[in-house]
Amino acid sequence: MSIAVEDQTAATDSERLARAYLLGVAEPPAPHLLEFVGEHGPVAAAERVRAGDCPEPVLRETAARRESTIAEQDLEEAAKSGARLVVPEDHEWPAWPLLSLAVAAGNGVKHVAAPLGLWVRGDASLAEVADRAVAVVGARLATDYGVHNAIEFGHALATRQIPVFSGAALGIDAAAHRGALNGGGVTVALLGCAVDYAYPAGNRDLLDRIVAEGGALVSEYAPKTPPARHRFLVRNRLIAGLTDGTVVVEAGIRSGARNTATIAGALGKVVMALPGSVHSGSSAGCHALIRDCKATLVTSVDEVLETVGRFGTAAPAAESSRRPTDNLGPEASRVYDALLPRAGRAPEEVAESAGVPVSRVRALLPALEVDGFAVRGETGWRQIVRTANR
Amino acid sequence: MSIAVEDQTAATDSERLARAYLLGVAEPPAPHLLEFVGEHGPVAAAERVRAGDCPEPVLRETAARRESTIAEQDLEEAAKSGARLVVPEDHEWPAWPLLSLAVAAGNGVKHVAAPLGLWVRGDASLAEVADRAVAVVGARLATDYGVHNAIEFGHALATRQIPVFSGAALGIDAAAHRGALNGGGVTVALLGCAVDYAYPAGNRDLLDRIVAEGGALVSEYAPKTPPARHRFLVRNRLIAGLTDGTVVVEAGIRSGARNTATIAGALGKVVMALPGSVHSGSSAGCHALIRDCKATLVTSVDEVLETVGRFGTAAPAAESSRRPTDNLGPEASRVYDALLPRAGRAPEEVAESAGVPVSRVRALLPALEVDGFAVRGETGWRQIVRTANR
Numbered sequence: 001m002s003i004a005v006e007d008q009t010a011a012t013d014s015e016r017l018a019r020a021y022l023l024g025v026a027e028p029p030a031p032h033l034l035e036f037v038g039e040h041g042p043v044a045a046a047e048r049v050r051a052g053d054c055p056e057p058v059l060r061e062t063a064a065r066r067e068s069t070i071a072e073q074d075l076e077e078a079a080k081s082g083a084r085l086v087v088p089e090d091h092e093w094p095a096w097p098l099l100s101l102a103v104a105a106g107n108g109v110k111h112v113a114a115p116l117g118l119w120v121r122g123d124a125s126l127a128e129v130a131d132r133a134v135a136v137v138g139a140r141l142a143t144d145y146g147v148h149n150a151i152e153f154g155h156a157l158a159t160r161q162i163p164v165f166s167g168a169a170l171g172i173d174a175a176a177h178r179g180a181l182n183g184g185g186v187t188v189a190l191l192g193c194a195v196d197y198a199y200p201a202g203n204r205d206l207l208d209r210i211v212a213e214g215g216a217l218v219s220e221y222a223p224k225t226p227p228a229r230h231r232f233l234v235r236n237r238l239i240a241g242l243t244d245g246t247v248v249v250e251a252g253i254r255s256g257a258r259n260t261a262t263i264a265g266a267l268g269k270v271v272m273a274l275p276g277s278v279h280s281g282s283s284a285g286c287h288a289l290i291r292d293c294k295a296t297l298v299t300s301v302d303e304v305l306e307t308v309g310r311f312g313t314a315a316p317a318a319e320s321s322r323r324p325t326d327n328l329g330p331e332a333s334r335v336y337d338a339l340l341p342r343a344g345r346a347p348e349e350v351a352e353s354a355g356v357p358v359s360r361v362r363a364l365l366p367a368l369e370v371d372g373f374a375v376r377g378e379t380g381w382r383q384i385v386r387t388a389n390r
Numbered sequence: 391m392s393i394a395v396e397d398q399t400a401a402t403d404s405e406r407l408a409r410a411y412l413l414g415v416a417e418p419p420a421p422h423l424l425e426f427v428g429e430h431g432p433v434a435a436a437e438r439v440r441a442g443d444c445p446e447p448v449l450r451e452t453a454a455r456r457e458s459t460i461a462e463q464d465l466e467e468a469a470k471s472g473a474r475l476v477v478p479e480d481h482e483w484p485a486w487p488l489l490s491l492a493v494a495a496g497n498g499v500k501h502v503a504a505p506l507g508l509w510v511r512g513d514a515s516l517a518e519v520a521d522r523a524v525a526v527v528g529a530r531l532a533t534d535y536g537v538h539n540a541i542e543f544g545h546a547l548a549t550r551q552i553p554v555f556s557g558a559a560l561g562i563d564a565a566a567h568r569g570a571l572n573g574g575g576v577t578v579a580l581l582g583c584a585v586d587y588a589y590p591a592g593n594r595d596l597l598d599r600i601v602a603e604g605g606a607l608v609s610e611y612a613p614k615t616p617p618a619r620h621r622f623l624v625r626n627r628l629i630a631g632l633t634d635g636t637v638v639v640e641a642g643i644r645s646g647a648r649n650t651a652t653i654a655g656a657l658g659k660v661v662m663a664l665p666g667s668v669h670s671g672s673s674a675g676c677h678a679l680i681r682d683c684k685a686t687l688v689t690s691v692d693e694v695l696e697t698v699g700r701f702g703t704a705a706p707a708a709e710s711s712r713r714p715t716d717n718l719g720p721e722a723s724r725v726y727d728a729l730l731p732r733a734g735r736a737p738e739e740v741a742e743s744a745g746v747p748v749s750r751v752r753a754l755l756p757a758l759e760v761d762g763f764a765v766r767g768e769t770g771w772r773q774i775v776r777t778a779n780r
Contacts, residue, residue: 149668275665275677278539278689287665290680290687297681299668330501330620334417337618353618355417357453 011089017071018046019087019117024069024222025049025062028234029113031105032057037116042087046071069222077223081196082211083121094130094242100267101241109266112237115220121195122188122216124163129188129216130242133163134304135264137239137257138172138249143282146250149274150175151182153247156301158185165190165243167235168210168217172249172257174203181213190242191219192235193227218242236260237267245270245308247298251285258285261295270308271295324386325373331356335364336373336383344380401479408436409477409507411461414612415439415452418624419503421495422447427506432477436461459612467613471586472601473511484520484632490657491631499656502627505610511585512578512606514553519578519606520632521721523553524694525654526570527629527647528562528639533672536640539664540565541572543637546691548575555580555633557625558600558607562639562647564593571603580632581609582625583617626650627657635660635698637688641675648675651685660698661685718763725754726763726773734770 011019019042026033036058037045048054049062078085086092101114120126136153138146154164154176164180166173168189180187189210191199195217198204207217218238221231236259240246246264248271251257265271273295276283289295296307328336331354338354339345347365351358365381368374375382401409409432416423426448427435438444439452468475476482491504510516526543528536544554544566554570556563558579570577579600581589585607588594597607608628611621626649630636636654638661641647655661663685666673679685686697718726728740737755741748755771758764765772 145667274668275673275680275687276668277535277666278664283665284689287687287689290665291693297665297677297687299674299677303681334618334620337620351454352458355454357450359453360450361454 010091011087015042015089016085016087017075018042019089020071020074020085020222021046021069022049023085023115023117023119023220024071024074025065026116027061027064028115028220029111029237030061030116031113033061034113034116042089042116074222077196078119081121081223083119083195083217083223085117086120086126087117092125092127094126096127097130097133097242097244100269101237104267111234112241112263112267114241115238117220118238119195119219119221119223120216122211123214124186124188124216126216126218126242129163129186130165133165133188133243134308135165135239135243135246135260136172136176136249137166137246137251137260138176139251139255139257139282139285140169140171140173141252141282142171142175142250143280145276145280146172146282147175150249151179153249153274153301153304154179154181154185154187155183157304158183158187160301160305161185162305163188163215165239167192167232167239167260168200168203168207169232170200170202172251174206176249177206177210181209181215186213187215188242189215189217190235190239191217191221191227192232193219194221194223194225195219196223197221197226199227232256233259237263240264240267240269243269245272245304247304248273248286248289248295250274250276250282251289252281253284253288255285258289261289262293265293265295272298272304272307274298328368328373331360332364332368332373335361336368339374339381339383341383341385344377344382346380350381400481401477405432405479406475406477407461407465408432409479410464410475410612411436411459412439413475413505413507413509413610414459414461414464415455416506417451417454418505418610419501419627420451420506421503423451424503424506432479432506464612467586468509468511471511471613473509473585473607473613475507476510476516477507482515482517484516486517487520487523487632487634490659491627494657501624502631502653502657504631505628507610508628509585509609509611509613510606512601513604514576514578514606516606516608516632519553519576520555523555523578523633524698525555525629525633525636525650526562526566526639527556527636527641527650528566529641529645529647529672529675530559530561530563531642531672532561532565532640533670535666535670536562536672537565540639541569543639543691543694544569544571544575544577545573547694548573548577550691550695551575552695553578553605555629557582557622557629557650558590558593558597559622560590560592562641564596566639567596567600571599571605576603577605578632579605579607580625580628581607581611581617582622583609584611584613584615585609586613587611587616589617622646623649627653630654630657630659633659635662635694637694638663638676638679638685640664640666640672641679642671643674643678645675648679651679652683655683655685662688662694662697664688718758721750722754722758725751726758729764729771729773731773731775734767734772736770740771 104112150172158180164187166176177187240263261271273286273289334354338350347361351361494502540562548570554577556566567577583589630653651661663676663679737751741751
């Protein structure tokens, strides 16, 4: 599967340059700068920020880097690593999914301001991959059980043409990306560092493979920006915001994956978690999400798709293997139970044992015979043992 | 821990004999017979049923056995095995918890009519063990994981003085009983056969141990009645009805334990389930309960107690601010709740409202007064409102 960029550009060069500058000057999320850009447009806003001609809150967000940021250099560096800057003025800007961030911010949710632009390395069109996507996330310290499930869920989503978003961390995230790639799918990694900063080093090959196989690395951070703890937390809002739902595969009680799930919930997205052993600390975060935060328990990708609900797929309805006797009414069921497979019983005996009036027993036995549950022999009525259909 | 019978009798011999007959003639649940007994009292009802002088629906429920049932014989057989018949006229009848069955039946829930009496083998007083109890149930085909957890939960409830109710089946049920016994607790087995019918044979020692160690075997079925599939289903309403909440430890998608959980939910009781591996068919029923039926996911007995909520215990993580009334015992707490802040109530009114015997109410009210929870005025006892410490 490959979702290639068809019409990459729409923004003007000056708009893109201005956005590169604005992304560089403020550490995201930068709600006041975002509002300022919304009022004045990126080009004018960038000029005024550079000149220090802006309201106090915007000045505070931009003061540290407004003189040192060189947007041209960032764009050149990006080009060297095959990356590009996607901005809201572009056709491929994922405006629809990111609207959830603006709505939540408007409703008073903290630290969820939309990004001013996104650095992207890889051919995937952001708008198309984010049109229907699921985030699969979890802890770095994962068990075999968690890694196995992350691979399985990534793979199963890929085979159903659902792009898999994750955070490229060691452990569950990496396994989810790998599963998607092995399933021939598109996978997108949201990073807490620049898209040209190979982190974590142990996942360098994975990051290259994501790009090579039609996916993308996505970040708010200018080329060469190193990772930082707060950047991973800030990045989490993009994983939650760009997808329809977040699946937490395995997470300890303090895992950052719970943070992503919490944000997803605050954005009105679907939050799901896999159960595990009650003795596993690595599942404790998942259990807490299900127990205390109304996350939906999921055990399969069919259940994920049913929960997310947008994809026209439904889980095969609990696959409960029905027994033939399930369709019997309560009295018929008791009469059936009162029969023996190898010895005949008289209706009076059946009535006594089943606690059903003998007149009803006399009426029910022939009906049971017609349906193949009972047979009349010389010594009386016998049970025909019926096993489950499957 | 031992909860012994203090005042076993209150019913007259003729009432008990009549109830023994009524229990024997109809296969439970027998809603029409129950209503008939409610209208006419057990003695007159039994006479009229034996004579066939009752409305058509009652006749249908009783026709099969009304001439063959010999109550004297049932009572003699019971006495031989050390069992007794407990009836609603007895002090130890668990009227309060069983009220849930009548309420649900009144609301149109099918097949949940209250029992006409209960055969009991063991010294435990039914009213006392059912005053605060948790059901721990699950499938016969259990994994090591499930058995381990059932033992652990049974044990932990026992050490917190919570009686453990279950169904004495192989697998999870037996493990829950064993865990409770090993924890020095009282455990009660609700049976789908008579209390003198050692079933399942593999649990014969366990059944004897339950009786020997202060617990009880309980059943609606007359002595010598064999087990039957529908009887286990009918029995499930008693497990659900006699307890404050039901914990499903492990259950396949078709396990009868799900049935118990569903009934518990219909009765307004708390339904809980343990998670397990997404690959374990033996946990699939638990996961379905959590996912589709709003059962609460629990991973420890602390979480069970927090969920059930009546026992003045909170899981350590929950940091719930304590109320002064949290230290009251369950009966004292109910008496406190039955008082009004601005109008006096007589002990009889309080007993009625709290579902606590008036003799206990008379003993508890002065104790509540000493502790500053109640005050006696000219018009009766009033509540002193106590707010949270923090």
